Amino acid sequence: MAAEIGHLSLWLALAAALCLSVFPLIGVHRNILALQWYARPLAWVQWLALTLSMVCLGYSFYINDFSVAYVANHSNSALPLAYRLSAIWGGHEGSLLLWGWMLGGWAAMVGVLSRSVPLHMVARVLSVMGMISVGFLLFMLLTSNPFDRVLPWFPLDGADLNPLLQDPGLIIHPPMLYMGYVGFSVAFAFAVAGLLAGNMDPAWARWARPWTTVAWSFLTVGIALGSWWAYYELGWGGWWFWDPVENASLLPWLAGTALIHSLAVTEKRNMFRAWTVLLAIIAFSLSLLGTFLVRSGVLTSVHAFANDPERGTFILAFLSVVAGGALTLFAFRSSALTNNKGFKPVSREAFLLGNNLILLTATFVVLVGTVAPLFFEAMDLKISIRSPYFNGFFVPLTLVLILLMVPGVFSNWKRQDGNGLLKRMALLAPAAIIAGWFAARLPEPSPWQGVLAIMLALFLVFAHVDDVVRRARAYGQGFFTGLGKLGRGYWGMVMAHCGLAVMVAGITLVSFHEVERDIRMAPGDQASIGEYAFVFDSLDSYVGPNFDSTRGHFHVTYQGEPEAIMHPEKRTYHASGQIMTEAAIDAGFWRDLYVAMGEPLEDGNAWAVRIYFKPGIRWIWLGALMMALGGALALSDKRYRRQRFATSEEGVSHES
Template identity: 75%
Template sequence: MAAEIGQLSLWLALALASCLAIFPLVGVHRGIAAWQWYARPLAWTQWLAMSTAMVALGYCFYSNDFSVAYVANHSNSALPLHYRLAAIWGGHEGSLLLWGWMLSGWAALVGLLSRSVPDAMVVRVLSVMGMIAVGFLCFMLFTSNPFDRALPWFPLDGVDLNPLLQDPGLVVHPPMLYMGYVGFSVAFAFAVAGLMAGDMDPAWARWARPWTTVAWCFLTVGIALGSWWAYYELGWGGWWFWDPVENASLMPWLAGTALIHSLAVTEKRNMFRAWTVFLAIVAFSLSLLGTFLVRSGVLTSIHAFANDPKRGLFILVFLCVVAGGALVLFALRGGALRSSRGFKPLSREAFLLGNNLVLLTAASVVLMGTLFPLIGEAIGMKVSIRSPYFNAFFVPLSVALVLLLVPGVFSNWKRQPGKPLLRRLLIVAPAAVVTGALASRLPGATPWVGTLAIMLACYLVLAHLDDVLRRALAYDLGLWAGLGKLARSYWGMVLAHCGLAVLITGITLVSFYQVERDVRMAPGDEVTIGAYRFHFDKLDQYTGPNFDATRGHFTAYHHDRAVAVMQPEKRRYHAGGQTMTEAAIDPALMRDLYVALGEPLDKHADDAWAVRVYVKPGVRWIWLGALIMAFGGALALSDRRYRNSKRSPASER
């Protein structure tokens, strides 16, 4: 019965989304107020229908209803309850339902929280989001229905959830990532609605900016969680592999970061309007492209969900319609987006434009590196693009980004005198060089790229420290009172930029200072890596809720002092017989100790195993930096002035 309720809810949601896409928009163009009024109730009712479908699918998993094909393929009666419920989005059909549910949720929130936005604009925004919902609901109902029954014959027990996904990361990572993906639909809808109205004054940027920042925060956390999951779950000891699906999440993040900064210029100075609209279209289009890559079957990845080309064709057509339609509208209305205002080469606008170009170039590099092997395969060429390609571009682009970021923070809007800016840079830059050089004097040789990266991170932090102190002291109230006067939106910017510095430092430390050993070990053996000694104490067996495991016991010593007891596992899952590696990690702020069991060697002789051991300095700083960046965005959102859509644009220093 739950499956039938879910099925009916999806059809109801499709009907409501179709009405939302058509009638309120017609009401705006014909001046029919009654039709416009229905926009908000339709958005809220659509969300209720999608929520009912989500609850219905969750109940199917909870009750082990294996007559539902999706449940049978992604669950098992022995699967722990929290993984059964998280399996709602553990496969292709369920993840699309999550996507659609979140899209309806964003639309409902826009209807609820945009009371200060003119009704005509809200109606257009909700209608655009309704159009997007129609496409995804048609995709679900006609090609990827999570409520399809496997009748009359269905399995008595399920296939099981992919063991890689039987992890707490599955519970939080996909929802966070999808909240970011889908959240960019709001900025996209505001841009398209503005183009429809032909009215692109700074007001639309003020309305779209908070929604874009929320989406960016969610996507930042989602990417960080995905990196963390890959680090400890895959047993390879890595945190980023330039996998096509990882790239699919990075591309909209880069475009979204550029969009946030461009929205600030459009709001404050009524400039970059065409550029901002273009970035809004690109950010959401890249989110849709990520959906296509993950679910089309055109790539092979541990993250990919589907391998049905028909589904991929549907999403590709949908992507072309959404992105192509928006770009056609942009081309038709682009002439109205020109601004008569100007700015000098030395100004905040100029540096923000430079940063935007760097970010969009980085997104283009990732896009080409991800799609070119697929294009080559389509024309019969075997092309492989790996980490050296991406690293060769990202190192100089990251340097350029930081070098442009600091003078942008120091500069005024419209025009910045050169001498004061140069004086500030001549104070910060040498201090950063000295501090970075001292910080890079860790044991072992540091390549010049690593030293440069640490210097840039110090440059970023010292520059913001200098700026905070100058702004606080400018109030002439004393340092602490001045710090209290600084706006939360400003503190959010400082935290986000400093989070980037922490991220750069973490990447540098783990890239150049990690030590790895693959060794043959039996109980009683020891291996020394750097300042740490790992003793293989024993092996034992234990049974989990749906798997059997061989568990190793290792003691890690630092200068003959025991610092950690580590228990890596090799699991064999009952339902499918898959074997998985569960690494043991001892985390600390400055380093991680990482041990993973490989395969048994000479098992009948001495219980020897292939063992991989890492010492990873600073790896936690990668995720700490990402969380600081997301917290900075959230702090900026808490500033009432940031969220006040009625305020008039004013120049800021």
């Protein structure tokens, strides 16, 4: 019964989305306020219907209703309850339902938190979001219904959830990632609504900016969680592999980062309006492209959900309609968007434009490297684009980006004195060079690329320290009093930029100084990395809720002193028979020790063992967390809390 209620709720949500797509726009066109007022309640009806569908699917997993095809394919009676519930988004159909539910939730929240936005704009925005919902709901109901039954013959037990997804990180990683993906639909909807209205004054940027920041923060956390999961769950010790699905999440993040900064310029200076609208379209279009790549079956990845080209064709057509329609509308309105009067080549907006160009170049590089093999495969040509291509472009672009961020931090809006800017940078550069030189020699000397990266990361941090001190003193009421007067938006910018510096430092350390050994070990054997000694003590067996495990016991010493006890595993899952590696990690702020058991050798007493020493790897995820928290802190700024969507212009002197 739950499946039927959930299925009916999907149709109800589709009906609400269709009404939301049509009636508010008619109301705007004919100036009928009653139809415009329907936008908010229709958004809520849609979301409540989708919420009921989510609850029904979750209940089907909870009671092990294997007559539902999706439950039978992605669950098992022995599966722990937490993973049974997270299996809601563990496969193609359920992940689409999560996507649609979040899209409905974003629309409902826009309706609630946009009381100060003119009604005609709210009606347009929610109508555009309704159109997007129609596309996804039709996709679900026609090709990917999570409530399809397998009656009268259904399995007595399920096929089990993919063992790769039976992990705490995968309980929260997809929702965070999708919140970011779907959240960019709000900026897209505001941009399209502004184009429809023919009025792109700074107010629309002020309305769209907080929503974009929320989406970007969630996407940052989602990508970091995916990287963290790949690191400890896949057993290969990597945190980023330039996998096509990893790239699919990075693409909208890069475009979204550019969008956030472009919105700041449009809001403050009423400039780059066409550029900002185009970035909003690109960011959401890349989110849809990621959905296509993950669910079409056109690529192979441990992250991919589906292998059905017919479904991929539907998503590709939907992407073409959404992106193509928005770009066509943009082309018709572009002449009215140009307004760059007063632009100066030395100003904050000029440096933000430069950074945006670098971010878009990086986006293009990643996009080409991800989709080019697909085009060549369509012509029966097999090519593979690996890390050397991505790193060869992406790393230099990142370093140039950081270098441009420093004058951007120091510069004023409208106009900046070039001599004063050079003087401030010249005072900090020697400190960054000296500190970076010494820091890059720990734990041992880095190649010149690593030295340069550490220097630039420190240059960015020193620039923010200098800027904070100068701003606090400028209030003339005491240093600590001045610190308290700096807005949360400013502190959010500082935290996010310093988070990038921390991430770059972590990537540099682990890239140039990690040590890996693949060796044969039997109980009683010892292997060393530097002054760390790894001793293989013993093996035993362990029976889990739905798997059997062979567990190794290692102890690690550092300079002869006890350092860690580690227990890597090799698990065999009952339902699927799939064998999984569970790495053991001793985590620390400065370094990680990592042990993974490969395959048994000879008579089963000896094993192929991989051990790592990974300095600074935790800084990668710490930096990502700092960036996301920076976005959250900026959102808590009093100007957003006081009048989140004010139509009158407010100062943003402390925001980037």
